[in-house]
Amino acid sequence: MSRILGIELRRSGALLAGTATAVIGVAGLYVLALTGQTGLWDQQWNLLAVFQRIMLVVLWPLALAAGAWQAGRDRRSRIEELLGTTPAPGWRRLRPSALATALCLTTGYLLVLVAGAVKVATTAGYPGSGWQAVTAVGVLALVAAGLLGLGLGRLLPYAYTPAVLGAGSLACLLAAIEATKLDDATKPGWALLLPYFTSTISEFQAVGGAASAGQAWWLGGLAVGGLVLYLATNRLVRTLAVAPPALGLLLAAPMLTVTAFPVDAAAVAEVCTTDGGPRVCVTAAHSRKLPMLVAPARQALRLLAKLPNAPTSVHEAVPVPTRPQPASEAWLDADNLSSAGGPAELTARILAGAGTPLCLRNEDSDYLAVLRARAVTAAWLYGSHPVPGPALAPAEQALRDTMWKAFIAQPEAEQQRRVAAVRAAGLDCGDQAAALGIGAGR
Structure with missing residues (x-):
């Protein structure tokens, strides 16, 4: 045969x-x-x-x-x-x-x-x-x-x-x-x-x-x-x-x-640091990316410390319904973990929304308005505008520059209150653009 x-x-x-x-x-x-x-x-x-x-x-x-x-x-x-x-x-x-x-x-x-x-x-x-x-x-x-x-x-x-x-x-x-x-x-x-x-x-x-x-x-x-x-x-x-x-x-x-x-369930299980520093966690599916996240995540936690009830750990947020975000945690979207261009950009992406992932409540949400509010929040926490990241279209960058100038014209205490409000809105999947209160029609 x-x-x-x-x-x-x-x-x-x-x-x-x-x-x-x-x-x-x-x-x-x-x-x-x-x-x-x-x-x-x-x-x-x-x-x-x-x-x-x-x-x-x-x-x-x-x-x-x-x-x-x-x-x-x-x-x-x-x-x-x-x-x-x-x-x-x-x-x-x-x-x-x-x-x-x-x-x-x-x-x-x-x-x-x-x-x-x-x-x-x-x-x-x-x-x-x-x-x-x-x-x-x-x-x-x-x-x-x-x-x-x-x-x-x-x-x-x-x-x-x-x-x-x-x-x-x-x-x-x-x-x-x-x-x-x-x-x-x-x-x-x-x-x-x-x-x-x-x-x-x-x-x-x-x-x-x-x-x-x-x-x-x-x-x-x-x-x-x-x-x-x-x-x-x-x-x-x-x-x-x-x-x-x-x-x-x-x-x-x-x-x-x-x-x-x-x-x-095994893919979304967390893998965390054990070196005694602030905890940084990713999903098991992205376990190989944990070393590259540790330094940017801890830098983000230091910058978030200026907020009341600041988070003390960073976790990867998976795009599936698992659990509500605790106030003690800063979350990073899984997509951002994969697409960030370097440590500085990764820190900036954690700071977007003051440590909360992007969440749109319904199809009528103003997607661009939410992104702009999150970008302004990240810039305030990072200490410079714009934050590290890919270049935007000139018209979009000009709009964000105008929002930034209007935001920093507020008193320091009011700036901190609004950034904290953006974080609070993000924890509950609320309207972060409205919480910031700066932008067209606001």
Whole structure:
């Protein structure tokens, strides 16, 4: 069997399909480096596994077309009738081709994981939970496409079948992206039946075990159905090929109502300093960034000490509802932790809103007004205006300069009262722009 498989690997299109999977997948990962967007997948093993699944929107039609092309090899070579006269059962002759296709597609998919792992290993702290299952289901999805392509290619042995299957499935999958947009992305419902994920997740989320198990049932049934369709030698057995996908769909149905991307409790758990100084904490997902945060965070605490009831520790605030902010803590948005340009800018971002994260109460909140109030607050605490950070548009900077001048024209005690009011508003997700009282219409 191993000798036959080796011949199959050398002479069939399976090896080419696996190679194309690896090349396109690796290119899909690293092309984001050109625009600095590798953060979509290189911060955590979970993110890498999910991003690979997103790329199946392209890789799945490729595998489907490759399987159909492979199935038509005997017909293209005009040896179909000759092979039909051999005494060996047809399924035995076709089995190595199916095995080679599955093996090559699996290897190609895993090579993409290995290529991404090179970068993830240098940046990830907490690996995330469940990524192994996500990867395994991705492999199963790709193998299912290859086997289904083999089955459909043998059922419809025409020259145009691979092209129609590849282009048609790609068009359908792209259309499904738009059709499956939901208000609650954590509960995608029937979109979980697609071979790919329609969106990525944050480093604070995981793919639920129930979702992965349901997808495995469905895609496994699809793979078995494609294999039966390919190996079948009579019409009755081919008709029975619909049974495995139907059973898989039945077993997968409960996953359609679950929360597919729950908050990962281990990812949002805090990791804190233990050196005896003021506590500085980050989430486990960003544990590698704790050393770079310590000095800027403690500098921010020294500057915040001029406020009454000043905070005594700094904590990363995650973008999920966990707990109310205590008055004794200064919080830093997780996005700011990742995007700050240096220690001085990181200190300034902690001081924005006097140590409170950005919070908009409803869709009618004046987003820019809140940002301006937080910037003025940061400048007052930092001791200079503007604070370190990216350059703004001239018109926006001029507006903030005007607000700053109006604010420092107030008596010192009134300035302190207003900054404290901004912090109090931020602790309760109130209107920080109104609390500052400086700006257009105030």
